[in-house]
Amino acid sequence: MKLQQExxxxxxxxxxxxxxxVFLLLIFFMVSTTFERQALLRLDLPEASTAEAETVPEIVEFIVTDDGRLFVGDQELVDARQATVQAAIAQRFRDNPEAVLVVRADGEAPHRLVVRVLDSAAAEGIRRVSIATVEGDSE
Known part of the structure; x- marks a missing residue:
């Protein structure tokens, strides 16, 4: 018997x-997909302006020392009461309401005095405020 190999x-x-x-599925998903664009974060970006239009605002410096003394520019205030601080700020901003208030406080300055200056600025309606710290000498 001879077996043949198939x-x-x-x-x-x-x-x-x-x-x-695969092409039909691709077309189906492309047609049925909706692209929804949602803005999760709203940003108001500044616009560029010419250099001529920009003016450098006047800076009013309010200094709080580590021993609790208060200075407006080079003049020391007589006391640290809220009314005195507010009157000094109002006097400086009377002539130029667009000025910038810079509160310079020593790193060891009492926190209540810095807050008092910021509260006085808010009571006078000053919106442009900057805070800076001055580190004491490390020994």
Missing amino acids: EHEEPEINLTSLIDV
Whole structure:
């Protein structure tokens, strides 16, 4: 008995129908997808202006020392009461209401005095305030 060996044919996978299905799915997802643009953070960005239009504002410096003395520019205030601080700020901002208040406080200055200056500025309606600290000498 003679057995014949059959030749085995390699199986083929027809990719044409698979590619058709993938393209149909791609088209389906592209058509059915909605793109929604949501702004989660609203930013008001400044706009550029010419150098001629910009003027450098006057700076009013309010200094709080580590021992509790208060200075407006080079002049020392007589006391640290709220009324005195507010009157000194009002006098400086009477002529130029667009000036910038810079509160310079020593690193060891009493916090209540810095807050008193900031409260007085708020009571006078000053909106442009900057805070700076001066570190004491490290020994």
